[in-house]
Amino acid sequence: MNIVENNNSGKCILEVSHLSVAYGKVDALINFNMRVNEGQIVSVVGPNGAGKTTLLSAIMGVLSSQGNVDFDGEVQQSPQVEYMVGKGLGLVPEKRELFSSMSIEDNLLLGAFQRYRRGDRKYKETLDEVYDIFPRLKERRTQASGTLSGGERQMLAVGRALMAKPKLLMLDEPSLGLAPLITREIFKIIDHLRATGVSILLVEQNARAALKMADYAYVLEMGELSMQGTGASLSEDPRIIESYLGINSKHQEILSI
Incomplete structure (x- = not known):
């Protein structure tokens, strides 16, 4: 694991410690640690099957998990959905539902x-x-x-x-299946929400757009944290450019704001 820096400046709204999820004998999320501070957009990027949706589902309580979820000062182990919603956690799932x-x-x-x-x-x-x-x-x-x-x-x-009225809004692949113009509009709305005081945890395959707007970001690969740092520092990292910004660079540039 390559730790670029820690996201420790600011008041914490969400901290995930040693979070793990398994589907039977298959580990989908392994000992994952992350933090979101008030007023931040924090992005989680990674390839398909990396465990990004699993992460959000575990934080929300949709999936049972091991480890700690500290939301707004209260630590939960394998949290319950209704309790987390009542505490002010919101989730927009990939399929909209x-x-x-x-x-x-x-x-x-x-x-x-x-x-x-x-x-x-x-x-x-x-x-x-x-x-x-x-x-x-x-x-x-x-x-x-x-x-x-x-x-x-x-x-x-x-x-x-x-x-x-969520204190933290989690968005799972908000640009999925959308045309470029609509995608840009959605990302502008996300940026506007941050300006109104909503903290945001953004899971997104469009790494260029996600890193461009993120105060801080985590890279998830095969269920494990591989890199972390500010959105700006990760977007300039050669490994990120090669893995996530190189192949589909032109397409992602169109979709990013």
Whole structure:
């Protein structure tokens, strides 16, 4: 493991220590350590099958795991999904997981279900904030979500996660399957969310875009941490350029902001 530097400056919102996940006898994530500080975009890059989605699922509690997940000052071992959502952790999964037959607005309101159950009626203000970020969703709020384009579905998935007022938003491959123009728009929105105070953990195959916008980044290979450092330092590292930025350089340059 090549440690470039540590992400220790700033107030920690998420720290993962010795996190491991196995599918039967197959190790998908091995003794992984990482940290996200408040107000940061932290990216995790790596090839297909490296364990990136497994990492997010374990942090969220979708998968059982070994090791510690310290979120907002509370350490959990193999956390529970409902507890993590209640604590302020949001996840936008790779497949979006929308309710296709329901309207855009109903999908958004579902994102605030726990707040509603707690008696928090300010979720209506959050709905207005989401519509400000995604005016296209407001224009089509009565439309069934299944009729949306890929980019609009991604916007809706992000908007639904924001309805829970997350302290940390985890995004799994937000550019997957999107056209270059829409991809650039999504990344600009992610950058805007950081400016509003949302901390972001971004898992992304488009290494060029992910490193360009990241305050800090981790490289995951075969379930293990292989490199870490600031987004800027990793994007200039010859090993990263050869492995992730060289072959598809022109294509990734088009997709990056």
